[in-house]
Amino acid sequence: MLRTETLSCRLGRSLILGDVSARFAAGRFTALVGANGSGKSTLLRCLMGIVAPETGQVLLDDRPVAGMRRRALARRMSYLPQANVCPDHMTVGELVELAGFGRTGLFGSVSGAERETFRHALQTVGLEGAERQRVSQLSGGQRQRAFIAMVLAQDTPLLLMDEPVNHLDLRYQYAVLDLVRSLVTDHGKTLIMVLHDLNLALAYADDVVLLKEGRVLAQGQAREVLDAPRVAEGFGIETRMREIEGRTVCLPRGARMVDLP
Numbered sequence: 001m002l003r004t005e006t007l008s009c010r011l012g013r014s015l016i017l018g019d020v021s022a023r024f025a026a027g028r029f030t031a032l033v034g035a036n037g038s039g040k041s042t043l044l045r046c047l048m049g050i051v052a053p054e055t056g057q058v059l060l061d062d063r064p065v066a067g068m069r070r071r072a073l074a075r076r077m078s079y080l081p082q083a084n085v086c087p088d089h090m091t092v093g094e095l096v097e098l099a100g101f102g103r104t105g106l107f108g109s110v111s112g113a114e115r116e117t118f119r120h121a122l123q124t125v126g127l128e129g130a131e132r133q134r135v136s137q138l139s140g141g142q143r144q145r146a147f148i149a150m151v152l153a154q155d156t157p158l159l160l161m162d163e164p165v166n167h168l169d170l171r172y173q174y175a176v177l178d179l180v181r182s183l184v185t186d187h188g189k190t191l192i193m194v195l196h197d198l199n200l201a202l203a204y205a206d207d208v209v210l211l212k213e214g215r216v217l218a219q220g221q222a223r224e225v226l227d228a229p230r231v232a233e234g235f236g237i238e239t240r241m242r243e244i245e246g247r248t249v250c251l252p253r254g255a256r257m258v259d260l261p
């Protein structure tokens with residue numbers, strides 16, 4: 001289990017996170033939600049040990065992440081940042097092969113099994129056959145899918161993803177979310193994902209951590225946390241929750257919508 005204990009974080013002079021004690025249960029999909037600027041990306045970066053907390057700590061199976069070696073951490077956790085960059089000349093195949101670094105080191109050779117993992121990751125995001133294409137020459141959504149493949153190919157027990165489906169068309173939003181859901185359900189992986197779409201969080205996530213202004217407003221099972229009063233408090237909007245085919249769906253209230261015939 002990954003958790004933070006009374007974590008606070010300052011960037012420049014601003015306190016970005018304050019007193020955050022969040023739990024990310026093993027073998028579950030936790031969606032990290034909250035308004036723009038509420039601190040979701042900063043919290044993910046603290047979890048990865050990229051940003052050092054001012055006070056408090058991040059614990060992985062009760063051990064402080066701060067004391068762990070980067071390589072050991074890379075075998076346990078993979079991370080997809082919100083903005084991804086790679087050298088201009090890098091191909092899709094080379095990008096995905098970077099996934100082996102945590103296991104083999106930068107100059108280790110790639111085994112047959114790993115090649116199969118890379119191929120499967122590319123197939124999942126619909127980029128099989130694009131290995132020789134330059135990442136810089138792909139569309140925004142295709143590029144995002146290449147980076148998702150790189151993270152999937154790392155095959156770590158824990159995956160942290162920052163808004164991975166934002167630029168994707170619906171087919172690949174669902175393909176990526178279906179896949180990560182099955183990694184959690186069928187393969188026991190632990191997933192922490194920043195998601196803006198509350199309906200995707202309700203459809204795919206087990207748990208939710210809702211941030212507001214750098215603090216945890218609520219956490220727990222998605223359907224319990226995401227009710228209309230909490231969404232109003234967290235996002236400053238009026239919504240209504242409806243049950244459709246046994247699922248909770250969040251709809252805008254008061255917004256002008258198309259009249260039904």
Ligand SMILES: Nc1ncnc2c1ncn2[C@@H]1O[C@H](COP(=O)(O)OP(=O)(O)OP(=O)(O)O)[C@@H](O)[C@H]1O
Pocket residue numbers: 011012014016034035036037038039040041042043
């Ligand atoms: N390097 C930095 N220096 C100073 N402030 C920063 C820095 N990076 C982020 N911030 C501030 O920290 C706050 C939280 O940013 P963060 O990116 O974690 O929020 P977020 O919830 O992920 O937002 P979004 O939904 O817009 O992606 C924002 O007010 C942002 O301006």
